[in-house]
Amino acid sequence: MTKKMFASDNNSGIHPAILEAIAQANDGHVPAYGSDLYTEAATRKFKEHFGESCEVAFVFNGTGANVTGLKAMVRSHQAVICTDGAHINADEGGAAEGFIGGKLLTVPSKDGKLTVSQIEQHLHHIGNQQRSQPKAVSISQCTELGTVYTIDEIKELTRFAHENGLFVHMDGARISNAAAHLGCTLAEMTVDAGIDMLAFGGTKNGLMIGEAVVCFNKDLASELKYIRKQGMQLGSKMRFVSAQFERLLTEDLWLENARHANHMAQLLAEGLVKFPEISLAQPVESNAVFASLPRTKIEQLQKEHSFALWSEERDEIRLVTSFDTEKEDIETFLADVQMIFS
Amino acid sequence: MTKKMFASDNNSGIHPAILEAIAQANDGHVPAYGSDLYTEAATRKFKEHFGESCEVAFVFNGTGANVTGLKAMVRSHQAVICTDGAHINADEGGAAEGFIGGKLLTVPSKDGKLTVSQIEQHLHHIGNQQRSQPKAVSISQCTELGTVYTIDEIKELTRFAHENGLFVHMDGARISNAAAHLGCTLAEMTVDAGIDMLAFGGTKNGLMIGEAVVCFNKDLASELKYIRKQGMQLGSKMRFVSAQFERLLTEDLWLENARHANHMAQLLAEGLVKFPEISLAQPVESNAVFASLPRTKIEQLQKEHSFALWSEERDEIRLVTSFDTEKEDIETFLADVQMIFS
């Protein structure tokens, strides 16, 4: 089946250049567990993007990347502040609480973003032994609602966090889409903006399997490899994850893929807002479109198309584009929308 | 670099047929997280081998497979009995203790195997609230020393374990090599022999990334998917793990690969024992050769070849063959041994 879905960028396959990189890495024996030249090369690429002093640990999936990074930052009696819709809170099956053995302190968010004043709310009990002590903030870039923090917004958060003794973690499952939207480098949005720890997403942007933990804070880097192993995220034939990343970060493939997906989301949104019964629930800043439309129309569309009913209460759907979404997919979808509204 | 190493079967690459299967699965969008036809097909293959009632959960790596399975069997105040050389105890960075939150109860073993009387030693404190309560036994097939339990040995262990209220887990990172050695089916050595939970190895036998938890005990199956997710082992683009397994279990590729590796180990062992200064430390029953030889000779060999110095005290080395080891690799190695001893 080659039909494209708008259900998730996880439903997409492997970008051809990435698959080619895997095949090319399949050459004889190399040391396992990361002591190979492919991993060295991929690490070098990360350093080109993020600076020489970053530490990189390749892992299997987004949950693994997030939780490995968070565990390096907090102990079990400490807490991570995030939005209640953050992937680490809502969609990772208790992995953070389980592996860290501690608490997430959440705040509600309409646009998926966390604010300084929301962080502040959770700082009232610093020093109170009855309370888990906030030690880190986690933000998602892009957010789970497809919105993108500006660089200034990130800097404001990291400044406040650091002033209050908190590390800042970024869930960058879709970080490339955010960079494409902002038109900035990967570094400008992360290490230069004060981020301490990044989960760098690969899978949603054309990889087969692979995410990376990128640590910008020297104090947090030394234990990362042990945390990764205990978290069951150390791959034996690591070269095949590394080779994917090496390719993704070469010749701006990461950016090209993300730009394309974002562009497809723009086209989709532009098409949808032409219908008076459809309204966008969030600004379209990455590769996701959140839109509200009458429930009966949603149900008609679902017969032919695959996408998520995001909110039953608000009759809101989520449409996600990916590196392989084609203009024709958008047109087909919009044509079907046209049909059900006519 | 195409030189073969004897350091580990983890150093090998992807079997060409497996890589082909990955490429073939790279066709358009499919549902993520295992709700796809590739995963359905791979699961069907497992059921063909292990019977209709088994439950299969695909995961990323061996540690993930072991710990996911173990966690389904024990609670944190309970314990798993295993040898002190068991991979779960010696080589998984505390993943079992961390994810289960409990204790491994170990016994020493010369040949890597666990015996009924050793299990018995750890049952003296059943009912004593001061002690972690044994609830599972874990054995490795093949063992970490390359030896293989006979089916009767497995049955004796599972019978005793079940009589004492213990589940039995099998770390089958190299299960195909064991089946190839015994000349039995995968089922005869596992579900038919009373095993409750199996970590089925793929990576060491030609896969790129992928292991499977196979559960034969209905009582333990229902929570497996949540445990996998919390253990950060749920892959989003799961089809690419599933497709590898589907191929591995087709046309006896699993067996062919394992037989070949075992055969290469036999050739290697036969060549080595011709040297009076070399003695085998373990019977060669799978794809590993453990041999003792003078330390100076080991060091000479290490200049040209990659393998593990297994025991410094006993001047013992470990040589591991894999699906892609070629007769010529053996001959080259033996020629170099010949040279250093002449």
Place this chain on the structure above:
Amino acid sequence: MTKKMFASDNNSGIHPAILEAIAQANDGHVPAYGSDLYTEAATRKFKEHFGESCEVAFVFNGTGANVTGLKAMVRSHQAVICTDGAHINADEGGAAEGFIGGKLLTVPSKDGKLTVSQIEQHLHHIGNQQRSQPKAVSISQCTELGTVYTIDEIKELTRFAHENGLFVHMDGARISNAAAHLGCTLAEMTVDAGIDMLAFGGTKNGLMIGEAVVCFNKDLASELKYIRKQGMQLGSKMRFVSAQFERLLTEDLWLENARHANHMAQLLAEGLVKFPEISLAQPVESNAVFASLPRTKIEQLQKEHSFALWSEERDEIRLVTSFDTEKEDIETFLADVQMIFS
């Protein structure tokens, strides 16, 4: 210092009859860890109150009692539903998340009570492997806001919970105050109303140190003692906790203490509402009074009296009475209120 505080019932001392019971138990050697006659006698008292089939485990403190009970009910990939103000969520330093290794799913509550529709909100993702699976509900009786569930309210919750495969836990740190308010037996409010697991409070009601986990669900009882030990809640000289409980449950001391504390809270509330500037924030149903008054007045009162500023936003204070609060303490406090308002 003999001045009484309204800061917390934890600030009170030991009821004289309880101290006498400790002294009487201090007679020679008895077996440790609960195999003694004092523990047997105390357990018998619990069975008189709660029925023969309950299981009792004495522990040190309220957090220990709550978390031990909860851990017997849920595994780490499962979740406990509670209010966000629940003690287990807000005041136990992440003990539940740490010891269970999982998630609390919270809902806001104005009066400290949980409702069926709030539980329902958290059941939308049953079966979704990305989500911690609700397996228990925890309610506090009295609530952290001094309110008391009616027996019918409890029954409605337990019925709904059981229909949905959820256990029900009761944090009964102040259970005696609730029973005194409702005029019912301890059993009517717990085992007869469908509660599966109870943390029975002793410390706040006149004990020196001691709480009890009371399990009404046979399926959950067998592992309790191991969970208690792993949770560091097994006391060696257990007789001295047991003897306190034996006395507390004899001649209605538990009820007498609670009734007295409740009565003192009533007197306090009656006195406070006479001031037009003071309003009660919650109905006074146990031994706590939540009241709002102008911040400047609060600050004046704090110079002489010890109590908690409960909400800075709402200028709300909490006044807690206890078994040893005297009428004169109330009168002194009210006189000082009178003074600052005149």
Place this chain on the structure above:
Amino acid sequence: MTKKMFASDNNSGIHPAILEAIAQANDGHVPAYGSDLYTEAATRKFKEHFGESCEVAFVFNGTGANVTGLKAMVRSHQAVICTDGAHINADEGGAAEGFIGGKLLTVPSKDGKLTVSQIEQHLHHIGNQQRSQPKAVSISQCTELGTVYTIDEIKELTRFAHENGLFVHMDGARISNAAAHLGCTLAEMTVDAGIDMLAFGGTKNGLMIGEAVVCFNKDLASELKYIRKQGMQLGSKMRFVSAQFERLLTEDLWLENARHANHMAQLLAEGLVKFPEISLAQPVESNAVFASLPRTKIEQLQKEHSFALWSEERDEIRLVTSFDTEKEDIETFLADVQMIFS
């Protein structure tokens, strides 16, 4: 029943002076959770004994004291090295593994003591990401076999440990007995000998309930109170634990109690060795006597006396004396021994 047992010092009651101290602390209201004058006074006593810079956290029981201290020293991917007979490994129901989420690395020991060369064995895999990384050593003073490290032995261990980046923890459940044996101060054996973290035993030496974590390493002290709370070891009416310790450390009550118990053990041992069929299994250096005698004689003695059959294989029993053992108890026991051997 006033008969004394030799089963355990946990079977003894409360020293009269300690009970008196509890009664005296039962005076009106004081702040809960340690912000009271009794806790301040007890802390001052600890500082008198251990120096001004130590940090003290009162907890409920020995397991709580050990695990709280250990958790402050290691993270879950790190490991604690101890003997296999260490209380933390053998008798705490998996509390250390559960609360820390990591591994204990054990070595066998004939006399209960750990040696430098045994620690060394576990340092071979430093830097290997597949292995839990040793970060602390735990020794018991007295050991679980009643033996006592000399100050020089402790210094040798701590020097080696510190040189290798390991903290040193002391399980001092019977520390007073050790100090009494060595004739040294509490400080000489701990802080002055390089110990980083101490579990100071109270319960076995005359307290009702109460142990203390004493931290000598400034880097480890700051998080202790949060770890204690998450570990369910924070008592609300803490004054009643503190008051016991304040009294124990006053007028050398701790030493007097311990000396007496040790003396009783000496008398017992001297009496036992007169029988040619009885041999001591360990030197008697504290308040425990380990002795071997024919099994039939053991069984005869058990009819009248309560003590532990320590080793079934070696027909070894353990007899423990305590602060309240009387000379007459020893004489009665020895008379019965005489009888069964005549």
